[in-house]
Amino acid sequence: MNGSDLAKVLTRAVARAFYETRHVLIIECLLNYSALRDDDLAYLIGMNTKDLHKVCAKLKEDRLLEVYTRPELKEGQTRPVNRTYYWIDFQHTVDAVKWRVYKIDKEMQGTAVPASERKEYFCNFCKASWTQMEVLDNFSAQGFLCHTCNHVLVHDADRHAVGHQKSTRMNNQFKFITDLLPQIDSVGIPEKTFDEAYANARVVERSETHQAVNSVAVETGLNRPTAVKGLANTGPTSLAVSISTGDGPSEEEKAAEQERRDRISKQNALPEWMTVSATNANEKFVLDDKTSSAQVQLKKGENDGNTAKKDALDAKEQADLDDYMARLKAEQAAEAARKAAEEEEEYESGDEDEVDFEDVAPGSGTSTEATSPNAGTPAVDGPPAKKIKMEEEAAPAPADEDDEEDDLEFEDV
Ligand SMILES: [Zn+2]
Known part of the structure; x- marks a missing residue:
């Protein structure tokens, strides 16, 4: 195994030994795919991108993975967007593992009791225990x-040697790491950059329902800061101008114009109530194409008094009325909302009054108590109300205490 393979084994083992399943999955994906864009990684492990960023932030902090961000241009868009990639730099990861093993080992040593203070001599008769220095003069x-x-x-060296035992246990449990580290050191890990990791990346195969939009990295060369690579539709597209020769409009244009005119005349057609007399249903106006609506109204006026005009007026009035009703409705709704808010306030203030009232006159022989079947036990309603009142009064007190405490703390400082 070369350095990279050993580092992979170590990374995998460390993730599985010390992290949650989601962390393990992320590391496993990165080991398999070399480098992954955040949405691809999220897709692979079935997590949303936001959560993934959080989980990866933890792994990044522990140096188990690296984050790489670069501007990319999505297909069909003109502004580049920053995309996030994750990959593993094994040199960093192995260094981080080394450092943490070293630190934990140091902490273990710290808890171990120094030999001069270790009580290793025990009396079976009085149950006393002594250090070596203490018993040297009495033998x-x-x-x-x-x-x-x-x-x-x-003499029993191991009975109180907790730190030592812990240290031994740690050494046993960390064996899979401490055995690998010198092996990795002996072969060395080749340096790796994101570009190399990305070049070796496996393509994520997505299902048809979860296709991602292709995006291409924006070239960030200093001499060509705005240059864009790879997409065909980023520059100005060719403009196609068709010039129609001939004297007049083509057959197609004529047909389109005719269609447009038909549509408009349909829209302008008089409704039925205008063509049928209101007084006599049998009386009907027959419209031919040449009569304009104005002429119709005129004719109607001649034939049948002012019904047509009146109907038109009615329509206008109806529209006005509808408009007015709509406004009235809105106003009423606003008024109702305002009233409801007021009532709520009144209700709340009334509630307070009630509490005050019951507090003032418990068992003082009000009419309700006199007539109620509970007249014999008038205190039933009284105490709870009083209690509420007291609680209400007591409520601000803790705040005062807090203030006092704050003051005291301040004075202490
Ligand atoms: Zn003794």
Whole structure:
């Protein structure tokens, strides 16, 4: 195995040993795909991009992955958007693992008791325990003796050696890391950049329902700051101008014009109530194409008094009325909302009054108490109301206390 393969084994093992499943999945994807855009990675592990960024931020902080951002142009758009990629720089990751193992080991050493303070001699008679320095001056042929009862002491180095045990356990548990690290160091890890990782990246195969829009990296050369690579539709597209020769409009244009005229005349056709007399349904105006609506009205006026004009007026009035009704409705709704808000305020203030009232006159023989079946126990309604009142009064008190505390703290400082 070369350095990269060993580093992969280490990264995989560390992720699985110390991280949650989602972290493990992300690392596994990156190990398999080399480099992944955030939305592709989110698609692979079935997570939304926002959550993915959070999870990856944690891994980034721990140096298990790297983040690379570059402007990209989506197909069919003119403004580049920053896209985020994730990849693993094994040199960074291995260094981070080394550092953390070193730190944990240091912490373990810190908890271990120094040899001079370690109590290794125990008295089975009085249950006392002693350090080596303490018992050196009191010995017999059988061994060191207890200072309190002079019984022979038992030597047991491991009984109180918690730190040492912890350290041993840690070394056993970290064996998969500590064994790999020197191997990796001996072969070395080749340096890798994002571009190399991206060049080796496997393409994410998406299902048909989850296709992503293609986007292409914007070239960020200094000499061509606005240059765009790869897309055909970014420049000005060719303008096609067709010039129709001939004297008049073509057959197509004529047909289109005729169609337009038909449509407009249909829109302008008189409604039925204008063509049928209101007084006599049998009386009907027959329109031919040449009569304009003005002529019709005129004719109608001659034939049948002013009904047509009146109908037209009615229509206008109806429209006005509808408009007025709509406005009235809106106004009424606003008024109702305002009233409701007022009532709510009144109700709330009324509530307070009630509490005050019950507080003032509990059991003072009001008419309700006198007539109610509970007259014998007039205090039933009283105390709860009083309690509420007291709670209300008591409520501001903690705030005052807080202030006092704050003041005190301030004075302390
Ligand atoms: Zn003893």
